[in-house]
Amino acid sequence: MLTDQWFVDTAKIVEPALEAVRSGRTKIMPPSGEKTYFNWLENIEPWCISRQIWWGHQVPVWYGPTLEFLSLQDLDEYASKGQRTGAMEFFCAPTASEALAKAKVFYGERFKEIRLVESQGALFAIKGDVLEIGRDPDVLDTWFSSGLWPIGTLGWPEDTPELKKYFPTSVLVTGFDIIFFWVARMMMMQLAVVGDIPFHTVYLHGLVRDAKGKKMSKSLGNVIDPLDIIDEYGADALRFANCAMASLGGVLKADTQRIAGYRNFGTKLWNATRFAEMNAALCRDIVGTDAGRMPDARHTVNRWIIGEVARARIAVDEALEAFRFNDAANTLYAFVWGKVCDWYVEFAKPLMDGDFANETRQTMAWVLDQCYILLHPIMPFITEELWALTGERQKMLVHADWPTYGAEIIDETADAEINWVIRLIEEIRSARTQMRVPVGLKLPMILTALDDKGRDALARNRAIIDRLARIDGLTEGAAPKGAITIPVEGGSFALPLEGVIDLAAEKSRLSKSLEKLEKDMGGLRGRLDNPKFVASAPEEVIAETRDNLALNEDEAMKLKAALARLAEAV
Numbered sequence: 001m002l003t004d005q006w007f008v009d010t011a012k013i014v015e016p017a018l019e020a021v022r023s024g025r026t027k028i029m030p031p032s033g034e035k036t037y038f039n040w041l042e043n044i045e046p047w048c049i050s051r052q053i054w055w056g057h058q059v060p061v062w063y064g065p066t067l068e069f070l071s072l073q074d075l076d077e078y079a080s081k082g083q084r085t086g087a088m089e090f091f092c093a094p095t096a097s098e099a100l101a102k103a104k105v106f107y108g109e110r111f112k113e114i115r116l117v118e119s120q121g122a123l124f125a126i127k128g129d130v131l132e133i134g135r136d137p138d139v140l141d142t143w144f145s146s147g148l149w150p151i152g153t154l155g156w157p158e159d160t161p162e163l164k165k166y167f168p169t170s171v172l173v174t175g176f177d178i179i180f181f182w183v184a185r186m187m188m189m190q191l192a193v194v195g196d197i198p199f200h201t202v203y204l205h206g207l208v209r210d211a212k213g214k215k216m217s218k219s220l221g222n223v224i225d226p227l228d229i230i231d232e233y234g235a236d237a238l239r240f241a242n243c244a245m246a247s248l249g250g251v252l253k254a255d256t257q258r259i260a261g262y263r264n265f266g267t268k269l270w271n272a273t274r275f276a277e278m279n280a281a282l283c284r285d286i287v288g289t290d291a292g293r294m295p296d297a298r299h300t301v302n303r304w305i306i307g308e309v310a311r312a313r314i315a316v317d318e319a320l321e322a323f324r325f326n327d328a329a330n331t332l333y334a335f336v337w338g339k340v341c342d343w344y345v346e347f348a349k350p351l352m353d354g355d356f357a358n359e360t361r362q363t364m365a366w367v368l369d370q371c372y373i374l375l376h377p378i379m380p381f382i383t384e385e386l387w388a389l390t391g392e393r394q395k396m397l398v399h400a401d402w403p404t405y406g407a408e409i410i411d412e413t414a415d416a417e418i419n420w421v422i423r424l425i426e427e428i429r430s431a432r433t434q435m436r437v438p439v440g441l442k443l444p445m446i447l448t449a450l451d452d453k454g455r456d457a458l459a460r461n462r463a464i465i466d467r468l469a470r471i472d473g474l475t476e477g478a479a480p481k482g483a484i485t486i487p488v489e490g491g492s493f494a495l496p497l498e499g500v501i502d503l504a505a506e507k508s509r510l511s512k513s514l515e516k517l518e519k520d521m522g523g524l525r526g527r528l529d530n531p532k533f534v535a536s537a538p539e540e541v542i543a544e545t546r547d548n549l550a551l552n553e554d555e556a557m558k559l560k561a562a563l564a565r566l567a568e569a570v
Contacts, residue, residue, distance in 0.1 A: 030248040090136075279364075340368075427486050435497060444495075450493075483496040
């Protein structure tokens, strides 16, 4: 049924909203969101803001008779009628009292009394010399009401302290699918009502989909309940997974395997804290107060990890400033798991006894505190718990100061030395894995060539290298037959494998594996090069094919590197 509706003539208020984004006063990220914003506002139509539903903000309009209607002879007949006709005058005002005042001015002395009533069928009624004006029963469009959110939540139309302090707001975080429903309307309405932009930045996040990138649907049965995920993996793991996938303009694929991996990440941090506690690195007298004091470290390992903390802090701040939340999460993952839990904890073990024991304990306590602080915005629950358990804190972690240290605490010399050690250990471990050397077997190593800088680093970190790379003795000389080369900056080493593995059989195995892998890659490339496949296959199938090809290409590179090592040994 066609009925009368209320409209906003958007052409009169749209230009300031367009100009605010064109001029850069308000920035939309990613920039692709601006295209949607401009396309909708530049082609805007009058906006119907009235709805015939039960709940909402009631349209601020009251009705009375027109002066022409009042000139009719038989007004009693209309007392029981009140349907909208051309015989109605409307009074639009922010409040009922203002609407009543408008009506009194309009009608002058025509009525002895004018009063407001709740609309019950008739929108107005004349009872002798009394006029009853009723309010329009329609309510405002949801997006009209929510379009006033930035000021409406701060006490507007009153000039409140909250409005003065918090408006304009700073950053709006929302989904890209409601740019025209909500973002554009907030821009138009705030600029029209209070003459200012509602926020300086709009960050458009991706939508959560299933593990294959499909939109969640009850009919497809691929809906994931976040409460079930939290029950199984924890809120921190779910938060970290969402953050790690929140690339600008990307899609968040809710993969439970990935969420489980981030739960393991939290366990890794917990275990590192437990190790420090067992080695007296988290005693109350060491940690003391909030975030402790940066230790004055002398040992190369401790100076190195302090510099790594600074690098992580700088990278996280840069990522957060640019709204690259996935980069912030991935930086923290690589730092906490890779640098702290995997490398520093292992490097610190032999230092817990000896001249550098107290310094190492202080450094480990400080490093773990920085891990809690930097991770807290993404994983607030486990970090708050560990913060409380590991020291006499003056305040909760949520209130702790964000660190400000930077490149000034990076020791380039220590950084170069320890990274050289790490690369050597990784090369040895990689070679052992490629050659399928038994995990627990210790191997002798031969130094074939090394510059003075490398020899100094080797001498200072020999115990660490021997233990983590499972090396049993180091000699210097030429590589014997059956040895594989371990390249390193400034020189090379060799691992004798004669009698340890069957070199010929290993070469045959690797060659067959590479041959099969290249055949599989050929099939995958053929599918992706086929225009019919790309045009007709579902998007998630194409993405899965590309991912499989990338994984196979990576594996093929490793097999080729292993075969190259064997070619030198045979």
